[in-house]
Amino acid sequence: MFGIPDLTIVAVYLLCISSALLCAVYGLVNWNKGGELESQQIEEEAEWELGEH
């Protein structure tokens, strides 16, 4: 297949492309998910500020 006699090489060629597609699809599906709550972020940053001084 595709001029490649060893099917494991064909399989890994396709796996490489599929895994990149998986990353792309995952990224798109979850594009807007996981945004942090603003209040929690402010609280954490206040803690770091204290820690730095």
Added chain:
Amino acid sequence: MVFYSIIVVIVFLLITIFLGYLGYKNTKSSQDFLLAGRKTHPLIMALSYGATFISTSAIVGFGGLAANMGMGLLWLTFFNVFIGIFIAFVLFGKKTRRMGHRLNAHTFPELLGKRFESKFIQGFAAALIFLFMPIYAASVIKGGANFVQTYFGIPYGISLLAFVLIVAAYVWMGGMKAVMYTDAFQACIMFVAMMVLLITAYVNLGGFTAAHQKLTDLFSNPAIQEDIAKSVSTGFQGWTSMPKGGSPMWWSLVSTIVLGVGIGVLAQPQLVVRFMTVKSDRELNRAVFSGGIFILAMTGVAFVVGALSNVLLFEKTGKIAIMAADKVNDNIIPLFIKSFLPEWFAAIFLVSMLAAAMSTLSSQFHTMGTAAGRDLYEKSFGKKGNTLTMTKTATLVVIVLSTAIAWSSNGLPIADGIIAKFTTMFFELTTAAFLPVYVGALYFKSLPKAAAKWGMISGSAAWFVWTFFVHSNASYMQICKLLTGKTSIVLGTSLEKLSMVGTTFIALPVAIVVLAAVWLAKGRSGKLDIDEKVIDKCFANV
């Protein structure tokens, strides 16, 4: 060629310097220097992660290996994309980011140290980075300097100094922000260059299937049998087939390259710290999108083109790639570029390779500097002072150290392919020493401090013994030869075949077994050696 190259290199350097200056201008605090203020854009984060991950070694070093081993090396690309991006971001990145934020960790050793309430763990991890990352950095410096030397005819020493000075200046001045801005720019150049490379290779060979068919047919061509017998390891069955199972080439491909580098990416300190540079999981989700495509375009293309270069070089010179490149593995990809691509592209490719080396090197300087300054000097030795000043001073020290190693390596009888070998060694170290502990830190609340400590110690000890005394690569490190007179302690014994087995194959199980055994032993006492409040803090929202 030189005219085009000079113009392209000057433009490239001007943009790099400008981005470095932007990073410097926006760096006000130690958090900016260490973590880019934790507010990095997802695309910059993904490109920076990718460009750091992929050095000149991955393209020139491993691309050259693909010319010798064939497309079986694509297993590494699959690992790079699936494990190095998908698993790394989704299963490790999010937890790391949240835990890092909760603990206010600024570096990878600090994350482990705070998670296990252990200065020893932080110091030990930092010491491993400080001691062994310079070897990896030196190989990247050597790769970059060799490239400049080959293309411009500038002596090695001057190429090396110029290369290091530019990277050192922006890392030292602008910290993580400068590193990430320049990384993202450099990643864009690398992406364009690799795409042109792929298209050129397939078009020159008559298309997708025709190209592979020619490569398959080349293996049985009587004209190259002598070349193959002279230059390729035992077990080779053609560029479009896997090596023979259990042969030296199979062990090298599967246990050293694919396992060593493929899994090792999960516990690379310079990559892990990038998860902590973004403000929420959303940025990591978005980064997965571009990260996967970028890595495929880097190693995937390099390995396919590396293998295909055999046909093109054979058609032109009557020799397979390694012979056409005078038996120097690292020269195969540059020779391919010189022979088959227009001059203007050779200039772009040259810059993309400089970009690949600079992006990896800048992160190495930054990681080594923070390990030595923040983790070792400030936290482990308990020295008081300004974090920024201490980290910057330590960064200078590690830059000088890495440069000295790269400088001296030019005079040593160091074998070909050393860039890929040193890269693999460092990845193997992080796999054995950090990966089991890092997984434990993120996923197992009840993992005791003692188990993490002994897992780390045993993993790094097993890595050291196997890498420096048993594995066939031990010959490059010279220590075994100096002490025993042999390049490997198993050489000439009934255990000689063990020298083919990759270090990860041995050191990772050792670390896991020791960690599990100490965990079991400690578990019987029923009392955890870490404050429960710390555990709760670590895992709140994680």
